[in-house]
Amino acid sequence: MALPLHAQEAKELNLYSARHYQTDEALYGDFTKKTGIKINRIEADDNALAERLKSEGANSPADVILMVDAARLWRAQIDGFFRPIHSKYLESRIPANLRSKTESDGSTWFGFSTRARLVVYNKAKVNPQDVDTYEKLAEPMNKGRVCTRSGAHPYMLSLIGAMIERRGETATEDWAKGMVANMARPPRGGDTDQIKAVASGECGVALTNSYYLVRLLRSTKPEDQAIVSKIGFVWPNQQTTGTHINIAGGGVAKNAPHPQAAIQFLEYLASDSAQEYFANGNNEWPAVKSVKIENEGLKMLGPFKAENVSVAAIGKNQIAAQRLLDRVGYK
Amino acid sequence: MNRIVVPLALLLFLPLFGLAAPFLFSGNEQLTTGTLSHLWNFVLGGYIASTLVLILGVGVGVFILGVGNAWIIASYDFPGKKLFEWALILPLAVPTYVMAYLFVDLLQFSGPIQSTLRDLLGMDSLWFFPDPRSLSGAIWSFSFCLFPYVYLITRTAFLERSGRLIEVSETLGYSPLQGFLKLVLPMARPAIFAGMALALMEVLADFGAVSYFGVQTFATGIFKAWLSFGDRIAAVQLALGLLSFVLLIFFVEQSSRSKLQYASSTRSKPLAKSLHGKKALFAFAFCGATLLCGFLLPAFALLQLLIKQGLTIDIRYLDWLGNSLSVSIITALISVVLAVFFAYSVRMNSRLSWVNQLLGFGYALPGAVLAIGILSFLEIFQLAWWMSASILVLVYAYLVRFLSSSLQSVEAGLARITPSMDDSAALLGLSRGQILKRVHVPLLKRSLITAGLFVFVDVMKELPATLLLRPFNFDTLAVATYQLAADERLAELALPSLTIVLVGLFPVLLLSRVISKS
Numbered sequence: 001m002a003l004p005l006h007a008q009e010a011k012e013l014n015l016y017s018a019r020h021y022q023t024d025e026a027l028y029g030d031f032t033k034k035t036g037i038k039i040n041r042i043e044a045d046d047n048a049l050a051e052r053l054k055s056e057g058a059n060s061p062a063d064v065i066l067m068v069d070a071a072r073l074w075r076a077q078i079d080g081f082f083r084p085i086h087s088k089y090l091e092s093r094i095p096a097n098l099r100s101k102t103e104s105d106g107s108t109w110f111g112f113s114t115r116a117r118l119v120v121y122n123k124a125k126v127n128p129q130d131v132d133t134y135e136k137l138a139e140p141m142n143k144g145r146v147c148t149r150s151g152a153h154p155y156m157l158s159l160i161g162a163m164i165e166r167r168g169e170t171a172t173e174d175w176a177k178g179m180v181a182n183m184a185r186p187p188r189g190g191d192t193d194q195i196k197a198v199a200s201g202e203c204g205v206a207l208t209n210s211y212y213l214v215r216l217l218r219s220t221k222p223e224d225q226a227i228v229s230k231i232g233f234v235w236p237n238q239q240t241t242g243t244h245i246n247i248a249g250g251g252v253a254k255n256a257p258h259p260q261a262a263i264q265f266l267e268y269l270a271s272d273s274a275q276e277y278f279a280n281g282n283n284e285w286p287a288v289k290s291v292k293i294e295n296e297g298l299k300m301l302g303p304f305k306a307e308n309v310s311v312a313a314i315g316k317n318q319i320a321a322q323r324l325l326d327r328v329g330y331k
Numbered sequence: 332m333n334r335i336v337v338p339l340a341l342l343l344f345l346p347l348f349g350l351a352a353p354f355l356f357s358g359n360e361q362l363t364t365g366t367l368s369h370l371w372n373f374v375l376g377g378y379i380a381s382t383l384v385l386i387l388g389v390g391v392g393v394f395i396l397g398v399g400n401a402w403i404i405a406s407y408d409f410p411g412k413k414l415f416e417w418a419l420i421l422p423l424a425v426p427t428y429v430m431a432y433l434f435v436d437l438l439q440f441s442g443p444i445q446s447t448l449r450d451l452l453g454m455d456s457l458w459f460f461p462d463p464r465s466l467s468g469a470i471w472s473f474s475f476c477l478f479p480y481v482y483l484i485t486r487t488a489f490l491e492r493s494g495r496l497i498e499v500s501e502t503l504g505y506s507p508l509q510g511f512l513k514l515v516l517p518m519a520r521p522a523i524f525a526g527m528a529l530a531l532m533e534v535l536a537d538f539g540a541v542s543y544f545g546v547q548t549f550a551t552g553i554f555k556a557w558l559s560f561g562d563r564i565a566a567v568q569l570a571l572g573l574l575s576f577v578l579l580i581f582f583v584e585q586s587s588r589s590k591l592q593y594a595s596s597t598r599s600k601p602l603a604k605s606l607h608g609k610k611a612l613f614a615f616a617f618c619g620a621t622l623l624c625g626f627l628l629p630a631f632a633l634l635q636l637l638i639k640q641g642l643t644i645d646i647r648y649l650d651w652l653g654n655s656l657s658v659s660i661i662t663a664l665i666s667v668v669l670a671v672f673f674a675y676s677v678r679m680n681s682r683l684s685w686v687n688q689l690l691g692f693g694y695a696l697p698g699a700v701l702a703i704g705i706l707s708f709l710e711i712f713q714l715a716w717w718m719s720a721s722i723l724v725l726v727y728a729y730l731v732r733f734l735s736s737s738l739q740s741v742e743a744g745l746a747r748i749t750p751s752m753d754d755s756a757a758l759l760g761l762s763r764g765q766i767l768k769r770v771h772v773p774l775l776k777r778s779l780i781t782a783g784l785f786v787f788v789d790v791m792k793e794l795p796a797t798l799l800l801r802p803f804n805f806d807t808l809a810v811a812t813y814q815l816a817a818d819e820r821l822a823e824l825a826l827p828s829l830t831i832v833l834v835g836l837f838p839v840l841l842l843s844r845v846i847s848k849s
Binding site for chain 2 (some may be wrong): 014020021022025032037042044045047048051052054056060075092113150152157186187188189190191192193196197199201202212221246290296304310318319322323326327329331
């Protein structure tokens with residue numbers, strides 16, 4: 001049996017990551033090249049990582065924890081997984097609305113990239129004015145048109161948690177009822193499946209995360225281009241509250257055996273080269289405003305007005321969101 | 332003997348104690364209350380109903396496919412039999428979640444079949460075309476994926492039965508069908524039920540494939556309680572509820588064996604009857620259609636995805652392969668040794684039979700629930716850092732989950748060794764150890780290889796526990812497949828999925844060699 005990892009010398013970094021993007025390899029390789037610090041990784045979904053951290057307690061070998069959903073970041077903070085840190089560099093680079101509140105002992109987590117939840121529609125079947133807000137999707141005129149992935153997915157729960165914050169639980173429950181009544185088919189599959197179903201005409205309109213759409217927009221495969229030719233997209237709620245966005249980010253683990261390397265890694269994620277990677281490699285919007293985007297697909301989406309709801313509110317409303325979905329039979 | 336058997340069995344039962352830990356150790360801040368009553372009020376009834384329909388449907392499906400093919404192969408000679416004999420095991424190598432991706436991809440609204448049909452007929456939608464993402468789609472897909480459990484164990488039973496059964500049935504003036512129903516089926520019942528129990532437990536424990544089909548089962552409820560509501564305790568209570576389904580399956584399986592000593596006293600070569608004309612064609616068509624749906628189509632679809640990808644090989648591919656192979660082989664070897672030990676202990680001392688029933692529970696626990704149990708347990712003893720340090724915890728989890736499948740196989744093999752053989756060997760002055768070595772092992776060889784094969788392939792495919800418990804930088808083929816699916820890159824998961832399938836072929840070929848030699 002090996003010694004606990006704590007006893008070993010630094011020059012390495014233990015990363016718990018819920019990011020599941022193949023393109024991240026380049027990011028980690030680049031960090032190792034720049035610093036000589038080897039990265040040990042465990043990738044699993046946010047909840048699995050949280051369970052593992054809970055069980056490992058004070059003996060956890062984790063240095064850095066990365067999550068891909070605002071509510072999960074908030075949850076991890078509440079569960080005490082993060083160690084607050086002061087970093088002038090991070091505080092100057094990451095806008096205040098994309099990181100946890102800075103207390104006297106520092107911030108617990110930082111967002112490094114964002115993604116939006118937008119509306120995709122079938123150009124032949126649907127008029128974009130009918131689907132330009134989340135609210136309109138639940139109105140009777142869209143009966144039999146709407147598709148989404150399962151409501152239990154974190155991306156959906158965060159969207160609904162934000163809506164509860166904006167409109168209250170009763171109005172949101174009515175909205176969810178309307179959505180269930182309007183569904184072209186029960187919720188299933190991932191976001192790319194929703195886009196494909198819209199292109200094939202099975203659905204008239206669907207919700208999807210922005211980077212899946214951008215990936216299709218940038219694809220050179222003929223079958224992907226055929227899909228793109230049949231669909232349009234809308235930024236929802238531009239005249240009202242703005243489009244729902246979600247955050248991917250992370251922080252230093254509470255009992256990090258290599259705290260220096262951990263801070264170094266987070267600062268690297270906020271550097272120009274890493275931020276450019278988020279934009280160009282994985283089609284996310286970089287958190288750092290000054291970073292140049294060289295991504296044709298992201299440029300095609302253009303600028304948009306984002307919803308302004310606090311991460312803490314989205315996090316707190318998760319359970320209420322799941323319960324109201326169960327009540328209205330939103331699978 | 333008992334001094335070892337009981338502690339060892341309890342060690343493998345620990346995760347279930349770990350599941351109970353939240354009840355025993357207070358101080359677990361509960362975020363919510365009333366998770367269970369909420370689920371009960373709004374969704375649980377539906378989950379239970381769809382779970383029941385699913386296991387009934389898959390039960391019928393694996394029975395027809397498993398027993399039908401086993402009987403045809405074991406009893407008749409017809410063109411292509413040699414190929415089908417081993418090829419029908421191949422679907423075992425296809426993970427249920429991969430089968431689900433491919434099944435849906437092929438048959439869904441936006442898939443190739445429906446699109447072509449719509450173009451041909453000039454229709455906007457095909458109202459008559461069943462939706463593959465449904466309960467019935469899940470039943471079809473699971474049946475074709477899991478019937479080899481029944482096929483393998485039942486065919487072994489048919490092969491090892493006295494070849495005279497057909498002759499007996501003919502002497503009695505039975506038609507082949509009557510003979511089959513009245514003589515053969517009852518004789519093979521323990522084997523059939525053992526195979527069906529394995530298949531159904533896999534269905535109960537499944538989450539990836541059912542969620543892809545949009546079917547909400549009991550496992551959905553467990554995950555919802557755990558992940559959406561952050562309520563470990565409610566998840567555990569539901570997991571215990573799931574175990575009641577398992578108990579039901581167990582009860583049926585055990586009672587089918589009780590009071591019946593199935594052992595044929597002669598060992599003669601089974602006589603396969605040659606088929607000609609229409610009958611041969613029917614046999615060929617039945618086995619052929621099963622093989623086509625269970626393996627050839629999915630494999631072809633994977634190959635097509637791979638070719639579309641342009642055959643780029645991920646640099647991490649060899650790591651995935653090495654990791655998968657090492658844990659699968661280690662676990663398979665250990666589990667066969669343990670299975671022999673436990674099965675044999677129970678044979679020696681029937682008062683210990685509860686031990687094997689206890690061990691059977693592991694298989695029916697969803698991998699993620701099992702992993703929570705192990706996590707809780709490690710937490711209590713502050714040993715959780717073991718996970719990061721070595722694959723020990725991972726192998727332990729696999730043993731807890733899959734030992735029962737090797738145990739079933741070894742027990743079914745042992746059940747066919749008559750008590751009188753033991754008695755005669757004992758009369759000849761052989762010790763218990765010698766009886767095992769000189770009488771049982773040669774007779775059991777096939778069952779042992781089958782047992783090892785089951786575990787090897789199961790571990791290759793295992794996903795949820797692997798995700799939760801694996802050490803740093805330890806991605807397996809299944810994990811890679813899952814990560815690619817999470818990233819919605821279906822085309823790229825063709826390579827790791829296809830590899831899981833191909834690696835699963837080797838033990839199958841090995842097994843078929845053993846079978847054709849005997």
